[in-house]
Amino acid sequence: MINIIQNRKYFFIFSGILVAASIGVLFFWGLNMGIDFTGGSLSEVSFTGERPGGQEVKNLLLGSELGLQEVKVQPSGDKEFLIRMRVLSEDEHQKMLEVVKEAYSERGVVENRFESIGPVIGAELKNKAWEAITIALIVIILYIAYTFRKVSKPVASWKYGVSAIVALAHDILIVTGIFAAMGIF
DSSP states (O other), rough: OTTTTTTTHHHHHHHHHHHHHHHHHHHHTTOOOOOOOOOEEEEEEESSSOOOHHHHHHHHHHHHHTTTTTTEEEEEEETTEEEEOOOHHHHHHHHHHHHHHHHGGOOOOOEEEEEOHHHHHHHHHHHHHHHHHHHHHHHHHHHHHHTTTTTTTTHHHHHHHHHHHHHHHHHHHHHHHHHHHHHHH
């Protein structure tokens, strides 16, 4: 049996290392934000025949005259791809679709959906997300302070709420750091 209280310093050290590593990863590399926050275009393309390789489709789009510097091609389902790229105008969208349809005409290309999100909307989403997080944290502190209001003898009830938020931030920071590292590697 593990004596947690007696060995707490090891758990604190381990937790501190994870938090420091997460902060380092987030500071140096940051999160790999999706097009919802950065803006961009998303096209879902399906093939009635055999689906080509993702790298093959990516190289096709990067080599086209559309001037795309970055394209992310992700398999979705058995015969679909999600293609993420910078914001495309309607003319560029049609050219991109034409390039794919020409290259894979024998495989039957069908575009299921196309979405384009501008960077202004992405920035607004990011601001709204931060506002929602702030409001949620304040409400949690107030709720815990209210719930523990009769236990305020040795410790003020609002301190329980702050302690819960610190523990929540600890857990979220470690998980976010792991996701940021996974986005890089």
